[in-house]
Amino acid sequence: MNAGPPIADIAHPATYARGVPHDEFARRRRDEPVGWVTEPELVRRSTAGSTVQRGTGFWAVTTHAEVVEVSRRRDEFSSSRRGAFLVDPRTRADLERARQLLVNMDAPQHTWIRRAVSPAFTPRAVQRLAADVAEHARSTVARAMAGDDVDLVRDLAAELPLLVLADLLGLPPADRGLLLRWSNHLVGFDDPEFGGGDIEAYRQALGEAMAYAAALVRDRRRRPREDLVSALVAAEVEGRRLTDAQLCQIWLLLIVAGNETTRHLISGSLAILIGGTVDAHGPGAVEELLRLVSPILQFRRTATRDTTLAGTRIAEGDKVVLYFTSANRDERVFAEPHRFRPDRPDNPHLAFGIGPHFCLGAHLARLELAELLTAIRPYLPRLRLTGPVVRLQSNFVNGIKTMPAALVPAPRTAGRQKECP
Template identity: 35%
Template structure:
């Protein structure tokens, strides 16, 4: 997604804005539109050409209320615009598409498995993966950080799920196809066929993984789901598959796009990059600002449980309500000077990982992985330079960059360490 400030033109016809069009997020200016919606239409109705419709909430506190209160806004009919007008078959089966008590029963054991303690033994391996990722920068080479970052979450999620490393590139591409089926780089014959094919391949893959864990039990995330009990019964096969899919999708959506967008922000704000190099202790707060700035998960969908009123608009039971996270993270009522990238911003109550019961269960892992990656980058790279066109992902769900070619000036010590790691382990896949 292109990140711009509010438009000086405050007369945009909000009814004409195609918030449901994935191309709008690749070539349009959604942040400028959201700024106007926060001022002029905080509860806005969008109607598609086929008659389907949804309400948008764009202010921070409204997004908070919609995502936090499952008694008024249910997740059980699906959580993404891609299911608008229908019902998600994973509703009530997948953690992301269920409400308490089902959601709570699924989340509690997964939270224990997805703790920072689970990832800690793998930190040296992940650090080596990051150094291998930086290999193309040696000798003045070009590194496409967006393409490299797309594969990065598999280094920790794939490891914790017990998925074979040779499968990681295919799984990373399939998950992107599932969230950006309209993007020219992923689309097959149509958006629908691309989405259907990606889901078929991912569900078939995890179905085989589940059968393998039943025959040969293993202590990994898939194995944990196989052994998980819900209401005094084991999860059914389809429930396990849906939740495997959800865990992988969640990891591959947030982390890679936060990486590319944060690095681009540091390049576009050289004073902030200079400060970070001088004060590497700010890496943690820089990561939080990068998450706010990029807001990789652009929206979450809910459905009204009963009739209600919001900002003078009547929302009926069953109506779809979209909470725009990227807009909430630029709300002037919550964030001072929200269009300023500030690596030391405090407080920073961003909603990049969602809010309430559905706050991202993998957020601790994502933060650890981002810290490892940026620790390596901050101690290795003295300067980044953009080396080619920037391409944004066409997706109404993921605010992503799919290509960001860079060159870099590396410190001599870092170059030697990267070269040694690449020589020992080979380049990143």
């Protein structure tokens, strides 16, 4: 009897080096929208030697309706109880440290900090950055396209978010290499080329980033400037100000949250657009690229009491994982879910999550992609991949590490529309 293809392990980082297992997610949406996943054994390295760790297992939530429901039932599905990341904190101290990050908080602390930070990310505040973002996009594309040996990740997708974040967070542009290294280590933890599961390397990157943040906060307290850190230092909500430790945590979250995500949105978008014939511009294209790329695969919650979800019983303490990447291709919500269709009349994608933790950087990320598309549009018909696209081993971000490309002389006149990877 033919046993059929092996079922993709949606919890294993290595699975994603081959691409998001969309067939397996489609099967789960059909057969078990809230289905149990046994976690694989993963090797963790430290000076004490290698250890093998295996998570507790979790409920994978793969349908659009259920991802929305869990996100909204905030009292029953907590971000703070065990954090919002798939891997459990190992010790009580690790959990307490994690809870300093906005993404790992629940109300009322979450509501308070969010109120202090969100004014910097309103559409109007982001619009003030538009001219600078457009200029960064133009110069980055021009530099990349002038080179012989272009890597669309290294020269384009990684560059733009770093330049924008350096402006926003008050770093000299020359320090953007530090941002890149820290966030590669923190987010690419499982990839052999970056963190490789090395706990010490992770802690070192974290320590360096925190020391940098602390110096920056001290400096802005003394000499405020026109930047986000100075605004956060001065922010007052309900008569209270953020402490130095809170400011450093926000800064850290922003370098990680605003960097990898936007990089992979750009590289994933280029992977879809290169070699096709679609002309991607306008808000419909940006939303459709967000939906198809879904740079963040998942975030996690923990059940605070025994409950049910789509008829499945969930016990207090169970890990519940929201697969935005799967919800965004749910055939009940999106006709032709694997097709790039910028003309969709309605596009309620969940690339930025939904509910109280909805991404603070959504307007900024949209702006960056829109400006990048505008800048690269004249080159797209002549842009070709010249080598393999190498993907990140991560069960958290949908990432591409390298994407060699070149401009060819003759413009294309005809082509095909592709199914999206």
